[in-house]
Amino acid sequence: MAFLRSLWYTFSTNTQPFRNTCVYHARAPEYLTHGNIQSADQPVSCLENLTDEGLTMTEHADTRNSAQKLLELEEIKKTLEEKVNERTQQLEQAKKEWERTFDAIDDPVVILSDDYKVLRANLALSRIVKQDIRNIINHNCYELLMERDTPCENCPIHTTVAEQKGLEAEIHQIEQGKTYHLRSFPMSQEPPRIVHEYRDITEKKAIQKQMMITDKLSSLGLLAGGVAHEINNPIAGILAQTQLLLMDSHEDNPFLEQALKEIEKAAHRCRKIVQDLLNFSRQKPTVQKEKQQLNQIIHHTLELYTLLPHKERTDVESNLDEDLPTSRLDADKLQSVILNLLVNARDASPSGGTIKLSTRQQGDNIILEVSDHGSGIPPELQEKIFTPFFTTKEKGLGTGLGLYISQEIIQEHEGSITLTSAPNEGTTFTIELPIR
Structure with missing residues (x-):
């Protein structure tokens, strides 16, 4: 009996390993039919060599209720896992859709911190700055797009954070001469996050x-x-x-x-x-086209050119293609164009210089070139050369209308007039007229 009391004391003071567990003595098999043992869903322990008479001990616990609760918990766990997986898939899909939409925007869009650091950018910015997206992150926005060492003067980023409302501004990219319309939106306050959208309005x-x-x-x-x-x-x-x-x-x-x-x-x-x-x-000169030989028009123009007052002697060296085909041309209008080019070449040429005039056929077009050996036209002025009232001559020596009118006349002939020039290498004006 002392031994049994000791065993019971062990069970009663250290019950954790035996909770919801049925215990019986191997010498008492009739207890296998005991209700608790039959319904147990937990391990059933068999103790041997306790006594010859046999002994069965059970810790009283309602294992049927425990089993039901475990089944319910298992179902809840399974349901939660399914919902978590479903929600995770939805989030992944939403993330992919957001990224595709973000990168599909044609204008550069960036997410910034309040110290101008790029936290996220779309592919449009990557294409413009010609850098991989990974190299853009954590760079200053004004360095990437504006090519500046300091923030833009009228950047609204801090005002956007302070007022928590969308703002707009016009900023300029000096190096490339571009103008951007900037839209700034607050994204979050803590930590401060701002969305900037840049739209190139240079052409506009x-x-x-x-x-x-x-x-x-x-x-x-x-x-x-x-x-x-x-x-x-x-x-x-x-x-x-x-x-x-x-x-x-x-x-x-x-x-x-x-x-x-x-x-x-x-x-x-x-x-x-x-x-x-x-x-x-006369905003659009009316040309009267007739079948003409361009070389003949040039000969008449050179005769007029020799009659003009010349402050310094400048010779004209002509190289005309004698096999040039005829075309529908307005002789008077083209004469004024050629004369204007000759006078400009004379004014640009040094004393004793030579003006070169040539014609040739190129495919279905007639090409006329007038070249001088002057100081040339700076690259920054070349795009303005056909602008009304723009002139590179000294004040009082030109109206700035000659080349503008000449371009209008050539365009009326469905042709084009262009120039090539380099400092100290002179200037060449090229007229291209279609053969009609």
């Missing part, structure tokens, strides 16, 4: 500027036409009277003769300016 600004210039030119053209007609008659009178005076001999007064020649030269220049204004006021 250029179109707006061109429209403004067109409106101004339209008004100016009307004014110029009226003024030119009013001035033309007095100039014609001055020129005629001066030429009459020059017909008389002034051997006794050479100073007077020289003064009259200067007046005549100034009158010619005024008439040229008036003619340019009249041509400019």
Whole structure:
């Protein structure tokens, strides 16, 4: 009995290993039919060699209730796991859709911290800055897109964080001459996160500027036409009277003769300016095309060129393709274009220089080139050379309308006029006219 008391004491003081466990003595097999043993869903322990008479001990616990609870918990666990897996798949799908949408946006979009660091960027930014997305992260936004060492002056990032509302600004990329419309949105406050969207509006600004210039030119053209007609008659009178005076001999007064020649030269220049204004006021010159030989037009133009007053001698070296085909051309209009190019080449050439003029056939086009050996046109000015009232000549020596009008005439012939120039290597104007 002392042994049994000791065994019971062991069970009662250290029950954790035996909870929900049925215990019986091997010498008492009749207890195998005991209800607790039959319904047990936990291990049943068999103790041997306790006594000869046999002994069965059970720790009282309702194992049927425990089993039911375990089954319920197992079902709940399974359901939760299924829901977690389903939600995880949904999140993965949403993440992929968001990334695809983010990268499909044509404009650069970045997520920034409040110290201008790029935390995330789309493929549009990667394409523009020509860097891999991984190399963009943690770089300053103004360094990547704006190519600056300091933040943009009017960047709204801090105002966006402080006011927690969307803002817009216009920022400029100086190096490439680009203009961006920036939209700034707050994303979160803690930690501060901001979304910036950059839209390139360089072309839009250029179109707006061109429209403004067109409106101004339209008004100016009307004014110029009226003024030119009013001035033309007095100039014609001055020129005629001066030429009459020059017909008389002034051997006794050479100073007077020289003064009259200067007046005549100034009158010619005024008439040229008036003619340019009249041509400019006709917004679209009307060309009268007839079957013409371009070389013949050039010969007539060279004759006129020799009659112009020349401050310094400049020779013209012509290399004309004698087999050039005829084409539908306006002789008078093209003559004014060629003469204008010759005068410009003369003014750009050094004293004693040579102007080269050549023609050739290239496919279905006629090519005319006029070259000088002057100082050339700087690259930053070349794109402005056909702009109305733009001139590289000294003040008072040009109206800035000659090349603009020449371009209009060539375009009326469905052709093109371009230039190539380099510092100290001269300038070449190339006219391309279709053979019609």
